[in-house]
Amino acid sequence: MKQMLRHLPAIHELQQDQRFAKLEEKWSKAKATEWVQEAVAELRKELLEETWVQSNDIIDFVDEIFMRVSERLSEHSMKRLQRVINGTGTVLHTNLGRARLGERATLQVAQTAQSYSNLEYNLIEGKRGSRHDLIEGIVKEITGAEAAMVVNNNAAAVYLILKALAKEKEVIVSRGELVEIGGSFRVSSIMEESGAHLIEVGTTNKTHQSDYEQAINENTAMIMKVHTSNFKIIGFTKEIPASELKHVTEQHKVILYEDLGSGAIYDLRQDGIGNEPTVSEALMHADIVSFSGDKLLGGPQVGMIAGKKDLIDKLKKHQLARVLRVDKMTLAALEATLSEYRDLDKAKTTIPTLKAILLTKEEVRARIALFKPKIPASFLSEIIDGTSQVGGGTMPEVELDTCLLKLNHQSIKSHEIQEQLRKGSPAVVGRIQEDALLFDFRTIDEAEFADLEARLQEFAN
Numbered sequence: 001m002k003q004m005l006r007h008l009p010a011i012h013e014l015q016q017d018q019r020f021a022k023l024e025e026k027w028s029k030a031k032a033t034e035w036v037q038e039a040v041a042e043l044r045k046e047l048l049e050e051t052w053v054q055s056n057d058i059i060d061f062v063d064e065i066f067m068r069v070s071e072r073l074s075e076h077s078m079k080r081l082q083r084v085i086n087g088t089g090t091v092l093h094t095n096l097g098r099a100r101l102g103e104r105a106t107l108q109v110a111q112t113a114q115s116y117s118n119l120e121y122n123l124i125e126g127k128r129g130s131r132h133d134l135i136e137g138i139v140k141e142i143t144g145a146e147a148a149m150v151v152n153n154n155a156a157a158v159y160l161i162l163k164a165l166a167k168e169k170e171v172i173v174s175r176g177e178l179v180e181i182g183g184s185f186r187v188s189s190i191m192e193e194s195g196a197h198l199i200e201v202g203t204t205n206k207t208h209q210s211d212y213e214q215a216i217n218e219n220t221a222m223i224m225k226v227h228t229s230n231f232k233i234i235g236f237t238k239e240i241p242a243s244e245l246k247h248v249t250e251q252h253k254v255i256l257y258e259d260l261g262s263g264a265i266y267d268l269r270q271d272g273i274g275n276e277p278t279v280s281e282a283l284m285h286a287d288i289v290s291f292s293g294d295k296l297l298g299g300p301q302v303g304m305i306a307g308k309k310d311l312i313d314k315l316k317k318h319q320l321a322r323v324l325r326v327d328k329m330t331l332a333a334l335e336a337t338l339s340e341y342r343d344l345d346k347a348k349t350t351i352p353t354l355k356a357i358l359l360t361k362e363e364v365r366a367r368i369a370l371f372k373p374k375i376p377a378s379f380l381s382e383i384i385d386g387t388s389q390v391g392g393g394t395m396p397e398v399e400l401d402t403c404l405l406k407l408n409h410q411s412i413k414s415h416e417i418q419e420q421l422r423k424g425s426p427a428v429v430g431r432i433q434e435d436a437l438l439f440d441f442r443t444i445d446e447a448e449f450a451d452l453e454a455r456l457q458e459f460a461n
């Protein structure tokens with residue numbers, strides 16, 4: 001193998017190749033040269049170590065080198081943030097960016113990004129304003145809260161609340177609610193980080209009112225309820241709802257804080273889906289609540305905080321509020337999303353998250369039927385029944401009836417198709433079951449049909 005080293009082309013020869021010209025056109029001569037040099041060096045090393053495996057369709061080293069460069073470039077581009085067609089049916093897919101924004105929110109983001117805005121300018125009075133004011137009004141309007149503010153995400157909201165309202169004080173939490181969310185969010189860790197002292201009460205499956213009462217002392221700042229959205233204990237369980245804890249916290253003058261996790265504004269229970277309380281409901285008992293913007297709310301990644309004005313005022317004044325604040329594009333997306341909720345019936349169709357969750361099985365079937373004629377004949381296709389998940393740790397016990405497009409290629413294995421679909425553009429992610437590719441059209445819009453079709457055409461014969 002070592003004697004083949006002398007057949008390795010020189011860089012200046014490679015630079016004469018048409019493929020080099022293409023690279024140079026798209027990037028720059030320096031960059032293209034660097035990539036070619038890297039590929040040559042890699043090949044040289046393999047020849048020296050005798051680890052090079054020649055593939056059948058490679059005629060000479062020049063081909064091999066340009067193939068390596070193009071592979072590297074495509075891997076490079078896959079590491080960039082890019083669009084994915086989500087065929088998993090999981091509406092709030094944690095790995096795929098959770099909620100997708102609606103049309104108005106998307107437009108609002110683009111406009112705000114391009115222009116100056118009244119981010120911190122009061123247009124009525126012609127003087128400095130506060131970015132909190134931009135959304136506080138609408139949050140108050142749709143949730144009935146006395147006051148509200150926004151931070152980077154719900155984890156940040158929890159942190160700020162504990163730090164500003166309970167630092168060096170005790171916070172009582174039921175053991176049954178000390179869960180880990182999304183693999184990285186642990187109430188106990190955030191609590192430790194904030195300087196608040198965690199007082200665990202009850203057992204994993206049962207916590208009684210008396211457990212809370214006995215733990216309260218002059219150092220207690222708050223009772224915290226955590227909505228255990230991604231975790232469910234079945235069987236002999238007891239949790240005290242915030243509605244009952246309200247008497248305890250009022251009597252002892254401590255704060256009742258509820259981390260709602262999802263934060264539903266639209267009540268999905270009326271459609272028979274899940275058992276998620278709404279934010280306004282939670283605010284009837286809790287002094288302060290926090291929830292994510294990109295879960296059931298269907299907006300951008302933010303942490304929403306709502307509740308009593310004196311508490312929110314303290315949070316707004318805290319130094320951390322500045323550290324955890326959100327940018328103007330996020331605020332634009334949030335404001336547009338929240339305003340959709342002024343008309344709950346319309347929100348069901350304008351907020352993509354709600355729309356996807358509320359799609360009936362028959363509606364999903366109709367979507368697939370519309371797409372079916374576009375599938376290349378090399379696939380065997382079938383519509384089958386299945387279930388989808390809400391995702392994002394929200395309503396884990398809920399299974400939404402759905403329809404799936406089941407595809408089998410006449411000659412190519414499903415996992416190979418899956419890999420190629422994942423690596424192309426736009427990337428397509430589906431499920432595999434018993435060597436068939438499954439696409440849940442709950443999360444594939446008609447607007448994505450043309451792209452999905454183009455990707456499937458890659459396997460047309």
Ligand SMILES: *Cc1c(COP(=O)(O)O)cnc(C)c1O
Nearest residue numbers: 153154155181227229260261292
């Ligand atoms: C999801 C969740 C969080 C974390 O929210 P992020 O927006 O991901 O930071 C915190 N608490 C609960 C109960 C949750 O469900």
